[in-house]
Amino acid sequence: xxxxxxxxxxxxxxxxxxxxxxxxxxxxxxxxxxxxxxxxxxxxxxxxxxxxxxxxxxxxxxxxxxxxxxxxxxxxxxxxxxxxxxxxxxxxxxxxxxxxxxxxxxxxxxxxxxxxxxxxxxxxxxxxxxxxxxxxxxxxxxxxxxxxxxxxxxxxxxxxxxxxxxxxxxxxxxxxxxxxxxxxxxxxxxxxxxxxxxxxxxxxxxxxxxxxxxxxxxxxxxxxxxxxxxxxxxxxxxxxxxxxxxxxxxxxxxxxxxxxxxxxxxxxxxxxxxxxxxxxxxxxxxxxxxxxxxxxxxxxxxxxxxxxxxxxxxxxxxxxxxxxxxxxxxxxxxxxxxxxxxxxxxxxxxxxxxxxxxxxxxxxxxxxxxxxxxxxxxxxxxxxxxxxxxxxxxxxxxxxxxxxxxxxxxxxxxxxxx
Amino acid sequence: xxxxxxxxxxxxxxxxxxxxxxxxxxxxxxxxxxxxxxxxxxxxxxxxxxxxxxxxxxxxxxxxxxxxxxxxxxxxxxxxxxxxxxxxxxxxxxxxxxxxxxxxxxxxxxxxxxxxxxxxxxxxxxxxxxxxxxxxxxxxxxxxxxxxxxxxxxxxxxxxxxxxxxxxxxxxxxxxxxxxxxxxxxxxxxxxxxxxxxxxxxxxxxxxxxxxxxxxxxxxxxxxxxxxxxxxxxxxxxxxxxxxxxxxxxxxxxxxxxxxxxxxxxxxxxxxxxx
Numbered sequence: 001x002x003x004x005x006x007x008x009x010x011x012x013x014x015x016x017x018x019x020x021x022x023x024x025x026x027x028x029x030x031x032x033x034x035x036x037x038x039x040x041x042x043x044x045x046x047x048x049x050x051x052x053x054x055x056x057x058x059x060x061x062x063x064x065x066x067x068x069x070x071x072x073x074x075x076x077x078x079x080x081x082x083x084x085x086x087x088x089x090x091x092x093x094x095x096x097x098x099x100x101x102x103x104x105x106x107x108x109x110x111x112x113x114x115x116x117x118x119x120x121x122x123x124x125x126x127x128x129x130x131x132x133x134x135x136x137x138x139x140x141x142x143x144x145x146x147x148x149x150x151x152x153x154x155x156x157x158x159x160x161x162x163x164x165x166x167x168x169x170x171x172x173x174x175x176x177x178x179x180x181x182x183x184x185x186x187x188x189x190x191x192x193x194x195x196x197x198x199x200x201x202x203x204x205x206x207x208x209x210x211x212x213x214x215x216x217x218x219x220x221x222x223x224x225x226x227x228x229x230x231x232x233x234x235x236x237x238x239x240x241x242x243x244x245x246x247x248x249x250x251x252x253x254x255x256x257x258x259x260x261x262x263x264x265x266x267x268x269x270x271x272x273x274x275x276x277x278x279x280x281x282x283x284x285x286x287x288x289x290x291x292x293x294x295x296x297x298x299x300x301x302x303x304x305x306x307x308x309x310x311x312x313x314x315x316x317x318x319x320x321x322x323x324x325x326x327x328x329x330x331x332x333x334x335x336x337x338x339x340x341x342x343x344x345x346x347x348x349x350x351x352x353x354x355x356x357x358x359x360x361x362x363x364x365x366x367x368x369x370x371x372x373x374x375x376x377x378x379x380x381x382x383x384x385x386x387x388x389x390x391x392x393x394x395x396x397x398x399x400x401x402x403x404x405x406x407x408x409x410x411x412x413x414x415x416x417x418x
Numbered sequence: 419x420x421x422x423x424x425x426x427x428x429x430x431x432x433x434x435x436x437x438x439x440x441x442x443x444x445x446x447x448x449x450x451x452x453x454x455x456x457x458x459x460x461x462x463x464x465x466x467x468x469x470x471x472x473x474x475x476x477x478x479x480x481x482x483x484x485x486x487x488x489x490x491x492x493x494x495x496x497x498x499x500x501x502x503x504x505x506x507x508x509x510x511x512x513x514x515x516x517x518x519x520x521x522x523x524x525x526x527x528x529x530x531x532x533x534x535x536x537x538x539x540x541x542x543x544x545x546x547x548x549x550x551x552x553x554x555x556x557x558x559x560x561x562x563x564x565x566x567x568x569x570x571x572x573x574x575x576x577x578x579x580x581x582x583x584x585x586x587x588x589x590x591x592x593x594x595x596x597x598x599x600x601x602x603x604x605x606x607x608x609x610x611x612x613x614x615x616x617x618x619x620x621x622x623x624x625x626x627x628x629x630x631x632x633x634x635x636x637x638x639x640x641x642x643x644x645x646x647x648x649x650x651x652x653x654x655x656x657x658x659x660x661x662x663x664x665x666x667x668x669x670x671x672x673x674x675x676x677x678x679x680x681x682x683x684x685x686x687x688x689x690x691x692x693x
Contacts, residue, residue, distance in 0.1 A: 181470075186596060198491065198595055205471055209489040210596030212518070223487070227467065232474045233627045254473070254627040278623065280535040282472055308571055312537055317588050319493040320471065324534025326571045326620075363473070365535075365627050373640075375568055375618030383645035385612055390652045397656030398663045405667025412668070 037147035039228035040081045040109055042139045043069070043221070046156035048088035051126040051187075053157070057214050061157050061187045062126045068218040069121045073114050075222055077229050083109030083142055084117065087135035087156075088128035099129035100162035109142050132156060133164035136200075140173040140180060150180040151228045153221060157187040159196045167199040168355060171286055174204045175258060175358035177237050182206045183224045185217065203286045205319070205361075235363060240265025244300065244341035252368045257344075258359035259283065264296075264345040269366060271338050274331035278367040280324035283346045286361055287354050291315050296345040297323040307340065313347070321346075328371040468494035468585075468601065472535055475582050477629050480506075483604045490524070491595045494585040496603050499624070499631045501638050502567040502578045503615060504607035507543065510585045513555040513600040520551045520597065524590035528558040528603075533579035533623030538562055546588065558585070564610050567640050568618030579623030580631045581605070612644035 045065060056064040069084075076082050084107040091102040106124075107117045136152065143150045160166045170182055183206040184197035194210065201208040207224075211217045235256035241247040247266035259265050271277045283295045294313030300306050310323040329338055348360060376382065468486035469475035475495035478484040484496055500506045510528040514520065527546040530538045543559035562576055569575035583603055619640035624631050 189596075191592065194592065194595055207470065207489055207492045208596045209598070216598060219487070220489075223467070230467075230469070230474055235473075252626060276621070278534060278625070280472075280533075280625070282535060284471075310534075310536060310574065317586070319586070322472070322531065322535035322537075324532070324536045326534065326623075328571055365472075365625050367625050367627070369621040372568060372620040373618050375616065377617050380612065380615035380617050380643045380645050382617065383615075383643065383649045384652070385615075385645045385648040389648060390655060393652035393656040394659050397659035400656075401660035401663025401665075402667045404660075405664040405669075408664070408668040412671070 038079060038081050039148035039151070040083075040143040040146055041151045041153065041225050041228045042083040042085055042109055042143050043072075043225075044085045044087065044135050044139050044152055044154045045069070045106075045124070046088060046130055046132075046154075046158065047086045047124050047126055048128055048130040048156075048158060048161075049092075049126050050130075050158050053188075055188055056212070056217075059214065060126075062124065064214040064217060065155060065187070066121055066124065067214060068221055070118055071218045072221045072225060073112065073117050073121075076112055076114075076225055080112070080225065080228055081109050081143075081146075081148075082112045082117070082225070083107055084121065085135060085139045085142060086124065087131050089124060091128045093128075096129070096162070100131045100134060102128050103131055103135040103138050105138070105142060130156060130158045130161045132160040132166040132196075132200075133162060133169040136166055136169050136173060136182065140176075140178060143180070144178060147234065149228050149230070149232070149234075150178055151224065152180065152182045153224050154182060154184045154197070154200065155187065155217070155221070156184070156197070157189065157193070159190075159193045167196060167203055167287075170200045170203040171355075171358060174286065174361070179234050179256075180204060184208045185211050185220060187211050187217070199287075202319075205284065205286070238267070238364075240267050240344065240362075242266065244268060244302065244304075244343075247341060249339075250364075250366055252366050255364040255366070257362040257364065259344065259346060259362045260356050260359035261348050261350060262346065263359065264343055265362070267342045267344070267364065269340050269342060269368075271327065271329045271340050271368065273329050273333075273335045273337070274371050275368045276326060276328040276371045277340055278324070278326050278365075278369060279342055280322060280365045281344050282320045282322040282363040282365075283344075283348070284320040284361045284363070285318065285348060288350065289354070290349045290351065292347075293318075293321060293349070294347040295321040295323050296343070296347070297325055298343040298345075299325050299327050300341040300343060302339055302341065330374075331371060465496075468492075468496055468603075471495060472531075472582055473628065475628075477631055478603070478605070479634060480605045480607055483602055485600065485602045488599055488601055489595075490587050490590055490597045490599050492586065494601050494603075496583045496585075497580050497629075497631060498583070498605045499622075499633045500562075500565045500576070500578060500581050500605075500607065501633050502565055502640065503610050503612065503638075503643070504565045505610055506562045506565065506581065506605055506607045508560045508562070508581075508583050509604045509606070510558040510583070511555055511602045512558075512585070513602070514553065515598055515600070516554070518597045520591070521593045522591040523548050523550050524594065525549075525588040526556050526558060527586060527588045528560055529584045529586075530560050530562060531582040531584065532574070532576055533581070533625065535582065536574045538574075538576055538581070548589075564614040566614065566616050568616050568620050577620050577623045578637065580625070580628075612648070615643035615645055 051062040052060050054060045086106050087103045091099050106120050139152050182204040184201045186197045198208040209220050233254050235254040238255045244266045247268045249268045281297045292315045296311040298309040308325045308327050310325045312323045464482045465476045465484045475497040478496050478498050525548040540560035543561045545560050547556050549556045565576050565578050
């Protein structure tokens with residue numbers, strides 16, 4: 001009798017398990033591959049007078065750069081549009097005004113003809129000034145357009161000798177909406193050059209490298225050119241509003257914006273029932289900022305009620321601070337899509353000498369996925385685990401067995417059963 | 419006699435169930451999850467480049483050592499997939515080439531972020547380390563909390579999905595900025611034998627605005643947990659013990675008496691007969 005009952009219970013359990021398995025679909029999520037577009041790279045080479053110094057493996061800086069360029073041109077991946085721009089290559093005089101305009105495109109950005117590019121590089125002679133700022137501005141114009149990545153590689157041995165702070169110029173270029181990265185390489189740099197170059201790199205999310213040897217220069221430039229073929233989603237530029245009512249309505253995707261110090265920007269997202277909103281925001285510090293900083297991301301209803309929030313703060317050297325929230329909207333048949341306001345704030349601050357315009361780069365990633373299966377119990381399917389559970393079940397088994405056993409014995413001895 | 423035998427069988431059954439349970443649990447505890455092969459990278463060779471931000475983070479599989487040549491001051495990003503029930507440890511190593519002269523001590527740090535770019539705390543491990551100017555390398559580690567399949571929307575419990583690793587120098591002498599370094603990163607994980615298994619399931623936190631990140635064998639189903647074994651084994655144990663106890667308490671069932679007519683007696687030989 002007891003066995004039959006237990007068997008029935010067991011089969012019921014099995015049925016339940018099978019049902020549970022069937023009811024829970026295997027969740028899958030696919031990130032769409034990124035379509036490939038032609039990446040554009042321009043190498044910006046300093047050909048100023050100081051490049052004739054012979055201190056890179058016994059060679060002059062210029063000849064080291066030339067050899068490195070030869071190697072890089074040979075190994076440039078197919079499908080990369082590569083151009084070369086020089087600065088300080090043509091004007092040897094002392095007039096600052098003229099010298100600071102001395103930047104020229106040596107080889108246009110486009111499909112690479114290696115021989116032509118190499119022979120153009122071979123003609124270079126260390127000559128003039130170091131107008132980094134104007135060169136960057138011109139280079140940005142050279143590689144504008146197209147869907148691929150945009151990358152400038154600046155190779156120089158000295159700081160800007162003209163008026164404009166190239167760091168500000170770089171930040172300005174990045175703020176114009178071109179998805180542009182500037183990597184800088186300093187040839188045996190002094191402290192001032194190093195600061196300026198690392199500042200330029202920081203302004204656009206690029207990297208700064210100190211170069212002491214020719215081989216190092218070659219490897220690094222190759223690496224940077226190869227990096228341009230990395231496919232990543234290009235963010236869509238948007239502009240958040242000061243309040244939710246004026247905020248732009250965004251869909252799933254990656255967005256970029258700018259936000260000045262201690263500013264709050266609002267965006268709106270439509271979340272249908274049965275969907276989960278996932279928002280991640282990254283605020284980068286593209287300039288010198290004070291040691292303590294933070295970022296805030298809030299999901300708020302149209303009426304101003306806070307649904308969910310995340311904030312992150314930090315201290316010390318960083319490239320970015322990020323926060324993320326999830327908001328699952330329960331499934332219901334007749335409810336309309338809900339408008340969720342997203343507030344992105346930051347608590348960066350900067351010394352008074354630092355320009356606050358343009359604002360800090362903000363990257364907002366939005367995803368809408370199926371809402372989660374809500375648990376009925378904290379534990380996995382309400383199942384138990386561990387020696388306490390086993391002990392309890394064992395005791396229950398023994399007690400139940402003893403009770404039914406005694407009952408059976410009583411029935412036997414009392415003659416109710418033959 | 420029969421009771422003893424039955425009890426013995428019950429005990430044997432229980433022992434087997436227990437052994438199966440603990441055995442499987444132990445196996446779950448000790449074996450590392452199978453190391454997946456490259457998915458998004460498209461090739462089996464371990465990556466030799468690192469990304470420079472969340473968007474460009476290099477995809478690397480668990481158990482694969484990713485390397486990158488970089489400059490001191492770079493922010494190096496990788497991303498990997500972590501599934502439910504894994505205890506993930508991220509190891510990072512920075513090696514300094516002997517050719518470059520460094521001017522002072524430097525501080526290095528590894529940070530781990532989840533798929534929503536929320537910074538994840540490390541339960542233990544040397545997350546930040548300062549090394550002297552003449553050190554050859556620095557090792558960093560971060561042991562994450564157990565990955566869960568569900569959590570409250572308001573908590574930042576680690577959910578299955580993408581995890582980003584950021585490796586960078588926090589502090590160094592200005593003169594050492596931009597010097598070449600070699601970086602390596604590896605994420606490994608071990609199982610939890612269901613001790614952290616929670617109900618509910620959230621779609622893996624992988625953004626659609628990036629590369630496709632998933633474990634090589636796909637995301638594990640959310641219906642399995644060693645808790646099935648524990649609970650099922652416990653049920654079997656209870657049944658076996660109940661049977662044994664039942665038999666013990668009831669005592670032996672007396673077989674029905676041999677079918678002889680009542681009052682039948684064997685005829686005796688008459689005394690003195692045949693004398």
